[in-house]
Every structure is written in C-alpha cells, then in structure tokens.
Amino acid sequence: MRVLLAEDDEVLSDGISKALRQCGYAVDHVESGLDADHALTAAPFDLLILDLGLPRLDGLQVLQRLRSRGDRLPVLILTARDGLQDRVAGLDHGADDYITKPFDLPELEARVRALLRRSQLGNNLEIVYGPLKFDTTGKYVTINDQPLDLSAKELAVLEMLLQRAGRVVSKEQLIEHLYAWDEEVSHNAIEVNVHRLRKKLDPEGVSIRAIRGLGYLLETTA
Secondary structure, three states, X not given: OEEEEEOOOHHHHHHHHHHHHHOOOEEEEEOOHHHHHHHHHHOOOOEEEEOOOOOOOOHHHHHHHHHHOOOOOOEEEXXXXXXXXXXXXHHHOOOOEEEEOOXXXXXXXHHHHHHHHHHHHOOOOEEEEOXXXXXXXXXXXXXXXXXXXXXXXXXXXXXXXXXXXXXXXXXXXXXXXXXXXXXXXXXXXXXXXXXXXXXXXXXXXXXXXXXXXOEEEEEEOO
C-alpha cells in the first residue's frame, strides 16, 4: 500500500515515515499543500495523511480540491488544530478520520490500518482465497492452515493480487502501489518477488500466472 504524507515538520515526518515503512507501507512525503495537490494528481495512492497547517496551500484546501475531483481516497487529518470547529470542518470537508498532535505512533498505525482495510475490503478482517487466508490486521498469511513465511515485499505483492483476485494486475500497477518515489525499482525487481512468491505458493495449490504483455493473475490449482 502506498501512502502520501503531507507534513511540513521534518522531524515528525521522518518519524512517521520510518514507522509506516517498518509496517510495510511505501511512503512518499511532501512538505507543502501545493506539492501535495500536485502529487495527488500525478500518482495513485491508497491513503493521504494530511496536516492542515501546510505552507503554500492549506490542508483543507488540499482536501477540497481532492474531493472536487471526485477522488474518494481515504484521508487521515493529522494536525495540531484540536478545537471542535476544526474537527468538524475537517470531517465536513471530506476527511475520513482526524487525529490531533501530540499522538502515539501505535494509534496512528492502527488508524492507518483501519482506513486502508475499510477502503479496500469494507469491514472484512480476513481475505480467503482457496487455501490462502490473509489477516489484514496482523498482516499474517496461512496456506492450508500453515503459516507462510514471506518478506515484506512478497507480502505486499500477494496482498495486491488477493485484493484483485480474478483480475490481471500489471507490473506498472505493482510498482505504482508498492514503491515510493525514492525507491529504485524495475520490472525485474517485480519479477524477482513474484518468482519467489510463486515458489512458495505453487506446492500448496495456488499459482501466479503470467499473462504475456499484461501482468499477473492469481489462481487456485487444486
């Protein structure tokens, strides 16, 4: 999952970015509202974490522009503005959640998980596909009721394939959703992760079929 963090406090943004990356998210960071607005029109994201007191364009204006384009991207406001009217304004402008500074990182991480789960899967906590079971909260995978040991990137690829089960997922989609701007990535890197994942799934009755010129399709073989 790819997250855009719009926050102009360098120390805070660095801490949040590191924490979310350790959770397996790809995180891109911008320091102004104008840069956030440009980023949101240039690349696909799964979540926006938005400070309201941004330079060059206020956070509420960023949110207004996002919603005026018909974009339903989940938005978590993260701000020092803790007044009732501020919270009401943020939610009324289209935010999905609102958390005030100072905050605890575990709570932020939990809210991020909840918003992403709600946007991707409704209220379902588990994805089941044939013998595969994926716990979306704990990021835990079993196959035929046995734990499946996956690297962070293998887990991210599998999650995206599961969310789009029955549909072809292109390499470009995987790159756009799983890697941040500052990560060097190529089609070969995707192929390597898919190859490693395929070796772990094939013996258990699940395959990743390569569709020439299009991408990958998750299938059961049992």
